[in-house]
Amino acid sequence: MSSNRPLKIVWIYPDLLSTYGDQGNTIVLERRAALRGIPTETVNVRSDQPVPADGDIFLLGGGEDRPQILAAHRLRRDGGLAQAVGRGAVVFAVCAGYQLLGHEFGGEEGQPVQGLGLLDLRSGRGERRAVGEIVGDVSSELNVPRITGFENHQGVTQLGQNVKPFAKVLSGVGNGTGGFEGAYNGHVLGTYMHGPALVRNPGLADLLLRWAVGQELQPIDDSWAGRLREERLNAVLPA
Numbered sequence: 001m002s003s004n005r006p007l008k009i010v011w012i013y014p015d016l017l018s019t020y021g022d023q024g025n026t027i028v029l030e031r032r033a034a035l036r037g038i039p040t041e042t043v044n045v046r047s048d049q050p051v052p053a054d055g056d057i058f059l060l061g062g063g064e065d066r067p068q069i070l071a072a073h074r075l076r077r078d079g080g081l082a083q084a085v086g087r088g089a090v091v092f093a094v095c096a097g098y099q100l101l102g103h104e105f106g107g108e109e110g111q112p113v114q115g116l117g118l119l120d121l122r123s124g125r126g127e128r129r130a131v132g133e134i135v136g137d138v139s140s141e142l143n144v145p146r147i148t149g150f151e152n153h154q155g156v157t158q159l160g161q162n163v164k165p166f167a168k169v170l171s172g173v174g175n176g177t178g179g180f181e182g183a184y185n186g187h188v189l190g191t192y193m194h195g196p197a198l199v200r201n202p203g204l205a206d207l208l209l210r211w212a213v214g215q216e217l218q219p220i221d222d223s224w225a226g227r228l229r230e231e232r233l234n235a236v237l238p239a
């Protein structure tokens with residue numbers, strides 16, 4: 001992030017990758033940045049517009065199979081996201097967005113579709129759709145508390161050598177391989193957690209902000225978010 005301009009948050013393809021309410025993640029980032037006095041600017045980039053390579057945090061959401069294929073095609077052709085990743089920008093991608101960052105994913109008939117190759121992973125179609133609550137323990141180097149989320153996907157994701165699992169699944173399905181959920185490499189992170197993933201996991205929102213500003217953040221009052229987290233954790237894994 002350059003010091004004399006607001007943190008630029010880029011929501012990629014509201015017309016194709018906004019089926020599951022993941023756009024709310026932008027609001028959480030804006031709010032948590034504002035509480036620390038960090039100004040932000042959010043840009044919505046439709047699939048017929050160029051992706052600004054000067055963004056600081058890029059967000060991609062979930063989508064249905066055909067819009068996901070179209071999004072992958074347009075992002076590959078555009079090249080802006082790959083350029084941004086090349087200079088260390090932060091990417092947070094959910095479900096369809098996560099799958100299309102890999103080398104390939106399964107289309108609506110299970111056919112392999114080429115992804116962006118920004119994460120070393122491949123997705124195919126699983127036997128059964130994974131729908132429901134998910135809980136996991138995050139890779140210790142990320143310093144993020146236990147995650148709680150909601151997943152809804154057919155895809156199964158196999159991680160390659162150059163990517164690390166985001167979390168170990170305690171309940172739910174996640175990647176559907178290796179007992180893991182999500183993946184990351186550098187500042188690019190993908191997850192199957194939909195909808196209010198950053199509302200339910202403020203620690204994850206702060207990880208993205210920390211990566212973007214390159215420094216630790218002041219603590220803020222998280223009692224409301226904490227209550228929601230506790231309620232969801234207890235619903236899935238009663239103490």
Ligand code: GLN
Pocket residue numbers: 020061062063064065068094095096097152153154155156
């Ligand atoms: N089409 C993908 C799948 O079913 C992604 C779905 C989603 O984003 N929820 O795995």
